[in-house]
Every structure is written in structure tokens, then in C-alpha cells.
Amino acid sequence: MKDLFERIIKDKGPLGNWAEQAEGYFVFPKLEGEISNRMYFNGKKVLTWSINDYLGLANHPEVKKADADAAAEYGMAYPMGARMMSGHTAFHEQLENECAEFINKEAAYLVNFGYQGMVSAIDALVSKNDVIVYDVDTHACIIDGVRLHAGKRFVYKHNDVESLEKNINRAVRIAEKTGGGILVISEGVFGMRGEQGKLKEIAELKKKYNFRLLVDDAHGFGTLGEGGRGTGFEQGVQDDIDVYFATFAKSMAGIGAFFAGDKDIVQYLQYNMRSQMFAKSLPITMVIGALKRLDMIRTMPELKDKLWENVNALQNGLKDKGFDIGATNTCVTPVYLRGEIPEAMAMVQDLRENHGIFCSIVVYPVIPRGLIILRLIPTATHTLEDVEETIIAFSAIREKLESGEYKKIGATMV
Secondary structure, X not given: OOOHHHHHHHOOHHHHOOHHHHEOOOEOOOEEOOOOOEEEEOOEEEEEOOOOOOOOOOOOXXXXXXXXHHHHHHOOOOOOOXXXXXXXXXXXXXXXXXXXXXXXXXXXXXXXXXXXXXXXXXXXXXOOOOEEEEEOOOOHHHHHXXXXXXXXXXXXXXXXXXXXXXXXXXXXXXXXXHOOOEEEEEEOEXXXXXXXXXXXXXXXXXXXXXXXXXXXXXXXXXXXXXXXXXXXXXXXXXXXXXXXXXXXXXXXXXXXXXXXXXXXXXXXXHHHOHHHHOOOOOOHHHHHHHHHHHHHHHHOHHHHHHHHHHHHHHHHHHXXXXXXXOOOOOOOEEEEEEOOHHHHHHHHHHHHHHOOEEOEEEOOOOOOOOEEEEEEOOOOOOOHHHHHHHHXXXXXXXXXXXXXXXXXXXXXXX
């Protein structure tokens, strides 16, 4: 019999195998300083496009004061315990009520972490007799939740309505035999590609098939729709979303998340989500801070306006220069290039060291071999000058990539 760790030591996984060359620079980098459009990396100030602080609230004076005042009054530990036992407060209820009202749902339920909450919610919503149908490009938290499912599950091609309907038909045949139901899962905004999920088309299919819809709107909440109310409002189908999910970790620049829907469904989640029943409640400092952030989203539309001014300038500028940014119709801005991992490493190092620009790099196995994505996240703290500087730098690195210069440099880095 083999030692359990023998395999782990020999093969650290598709990403872990690059740890020696990449750790501390390409993965697990340290960004320091105040969260903003310019931060410090390796002691140098860089223009930063990797922070999901869409509305610029992370370092906003009003937000920092609300957080500090809450911490001074309550500390970081309160409340102690899980919500069902000793971790429930009036502030938690207030935030749930305000979140539900904001996105036009009957009720909402706070969770301490979005990833953990999504895994647990999927597990709670379906039984072994039910069938899940989900988009192939959904976030890892959804994939992990689906893995827990003891029943059948079908995956459809990304944003492909024909593929979705084909798999719904497969699900119907299974559900009719088992006596179960069907849960369709999509994202409001796909965080890697920046495309909105085809929620309007999925909603149309609900007229034909009997299924329920769960939408992860982590990147849509605060950035899309009337007043930042999300992708369902953007597409005019909020009422067709049966279980709505949003996180505080992006537009709200905080920690935690919430699910929303009809009162009966939300109550079921409250009493059946194991990740919340057996885990510490969201600290009250973050709850009070989230109330302040939500109020600012409601009352300060100029934050979203500034965000979209930067988004449009960046995306239009990149397209004008011939860059491929895919089919993004949200703030997430992917720049698609061709090359292998060593070339990508050399290119990103050039971008950071010689152009002073820090953005996320995405390579295989997250995306197919031979493809590189430089993923940009515009925020309300960026400026039009930042956009111009970035487009100039990207034009320079593309020229080097296409000339083969990075291939030579990359060969010496591995």
C-alpha cells in the first residue's frame, strides 16, 4: 500500500507544479498599501487592475469610519456562535430586510462567506431525487456544491440556450422517474469572461418547463441594473429568479453574502444550510459596515456612474487598438492573447516591472492551453489617465509577444 502523501509530493497539481517559479510573484503576490487604483508591489507603486472593489468603497472615508466605530463599540468577536444558537442580532435582521427590499425579494438570509454559503445552499436545495442543470463556466463554489449532489446532474455549454434546453429535457426524463424536481444554475455575470448569463432566455424556458432558477450574481450586484440592483434588473427578469445570491466581497468591499427569494424558501435555507447552522455568525462589525455600504449604493449613484465611465473608456480603447476582449458586457474586462505559460510569465513580469501595471493573469488549466487572459477589473477609483496609460502598455507588450521576444525570455524562467 502506498503512502497517502507519495502522490502529493510527486505531483503538486497543475498550478502547484509551477510553485517554485511562480510563488510570491505570479501567484500569492503581495499587494500593499491602501486599496485603490495604485498600490505597492515588490516595493514599487503600480497601477492596479486586480481588485474587485468596483465602487471604490474599500477605502472610502465614510466606510472606514463605520467599520471603525462598529469595531470600537462591539469588538470583532461579537456575536459568538452560530445564528441559530447565540449569533443572532437585530443588525443581522436589519441587513437581511434591507438586502431583500433592495433587490425586490420577500426575504434574505445572510451567510458568513459566499463560497461556503453557495456550496451549502445547493446541498440544501436538492435531494437525491432532484436533477441539477448548470452552466459549464459557473464559479468553483457552484461546481463544488454540485459535486455534493447525490442525484443526477447535467452541464450545458456556456451561455448556450439550445444546449441548456437539451439538458433540461434530459433532466425532465430523470425527474419524472424519480419524482424529483429540477434546479437550473447560472451566474448573473461570469467573472472570468465578463459575459452576463442569459437569464432572459432562461426565464423564457420556465414558461415551457417546470424548473427553479438559482443565480449567482456576485459580479452583477452593485454594478448592473437600476441603482446597482443586479443582473436580474438589468435584463428585466428579477421575478423569475427563484434563489438570488450576491456577495459583499466585490461591490460592497467587505465579507459575507446573502441569499434571497420567497420567504418560505429563505426560511428553509435558514434551517437547513449546514455551513451556517454549524459555523460562527457573520461578525457584527461587518454587518454594520455592510449596512453603511448598502446605503451608499442606494444614495450615491455617482459611484456606479464613475465605474461605468472607466469601464467604457477602457473597453472601447482596447477594442479601438484591436485587442480581443471577447463578449464582455459587464465591468470584467478580459484581454485574450495567444501564448504558452512561460511567455505569459515573461509578459506579465515586463508589464509589472517596466510599465508599472499589475493585473491578473489567467492560464492553463483554468483556460485552454495556448490561451492567455489578462483580466482587468475597472473600479470607480480609476481615472481616464489610468486607462490611457494601460492601453499604451498593452500595445507595447502585445508587440513583443507577437515578435517572439517573450518566448526567448520565458524559456530562461522555467
